[in-house]
Amino acid sequence: VPRTGEVVFDKVTFTYPGAEQPVLADISFTARRGTTTAIIGSTGAGKTTLISLIPRLHDATSGTVSVGGVDVREAQLESLWARIGLVPQRPYLFAGTVGSNLRYGREEATDEELWDALAIAQGEDFVRAMPETLDSPIAQGGTTVSGGQRQRLSIARALVRQPDVLIFDDSFSALDTATDARLRAALDREVTDATVIVVAQRVSSIVDADQILVMEDGRIVDRGTHSELLQTSPTYQEIVST
Ligand code: DGT
Ligand code: MG
Numbered sequence: 001v002p003r004t005g006e007v008v009f010d011k012v013t014f015t016y017p018g019a020e021q022p023v024l025a026d027i028s029f030t031a032r033r034g035t036t037t038a039i040i041g042s043t044g045a046g047k048t049t050l051i052s053l054i055p056r057l058h059d060a061t062s063g064t065v066s067v068g069g070v071d072v073r074e075a076q077l078e079s080l081w082a083r084i085g086l087v088p089q090r091p092y093l094f095a096g097t098v099g100s101n102l103r104y105g106r107e108e109a110t111d112e113e114l115w116d117a118l119a120i121a122q123g124e125d126f127v128r129a130m131p132e133t134l135d136s137p138i139a140q141g142g143t144t145v146s147g148g149q150r151q152r153l154s155i156a157r158a159l160v161r162q163p164d165v166l167i168f169d170d171s172f173s174a175l176d177t178a179t180d181a182r183l184r185a186a187l188d189r190e191v192t193d194a195t196v197i198v199v200a201q202r203v204s205s206i207v208d209a210d211q212i213l214v215m216e217d218g219r220i221v222d223r224g225t226h227s228e229l230l231q232t233s234p235t236y237q238e239i240v241s242t
């Protein structure tokens with residue numbers, strides 16, 4: 001059975017060093033290749049902490065996290081990171097050019113590959129409109145581009161790396177709903193092999209997900225598809241109605 005990119009959490013608990021209370025408790029789920037798993041829940045529920053265990057930004061306090069059938073604690077970090085594209089909640093850009101920012105993580109990418117990634121990330125038009133396109137300068141901290149543009153460059157950067165596991169941490173929040181919808185449609189069409197994990201605030205960003213995990217206080221309280229959760233989950237209904 002090919003398990004490329006499959007992400008499995010098995011009874012994972014996590015407590016930040018020095019903290020008293022666990023931030024994650026008894027987290028178990030499987031995210032399969034070619035599917036989208038969405039994680040939704042109120043602020044502080046533990047969504048960012050959960051995804052940070054996949055590239056080992058933190059290690060689980062108990063339980064196991066595995067990628068492609070291998071416990072992340074036994075994987076070689078460099079090869080683990082090469083397979084994961086994480087778009088962080090606060091995207092960062094370096095002083096340099098649009099192109100050098102997109103190539104971060106895969107220096108050998110061709111211009112054509114950068115444009116393909118930008119097309120999916122809905123960043124093609126604004127980069128083409130820049131005076132020097134891919135060679136346009138980016139100031140330190142990315143202050144020369146808007147928040148939504150920064151988010152799209154950060155998404156394109158993850159796509160350029162062609163990872164097995166693609167993780168978006170609230171990456172669509174600075175986009176208007178039409179751009180958000182176009183981006184998700186492009187991802188669905190073009191990124192068919194990856195395991196996609198989407199942390200979202202807006203329910204509209206995740207209605208099509210194969211499975212939705214509803215988090216509350218560090219636990220997965222409900223799971224299912226959008227239509228299932230509308231029937232079964234009071235927490236989800238509450239999120240939908242706000
Ligand atoms: P968001 O992004 O506002 O929707 O919230 P989440 O769901 O991403 O929450 P998360 O994982 O950032 O935080 C969960 C809890 O963990 C929250 O009580 C804050 C706490 N926490 C987050 N980062 C750290 C950290 O670096 N150290 C400690 N001690 N606690 C942290
Ligand atoms: Mg977060």
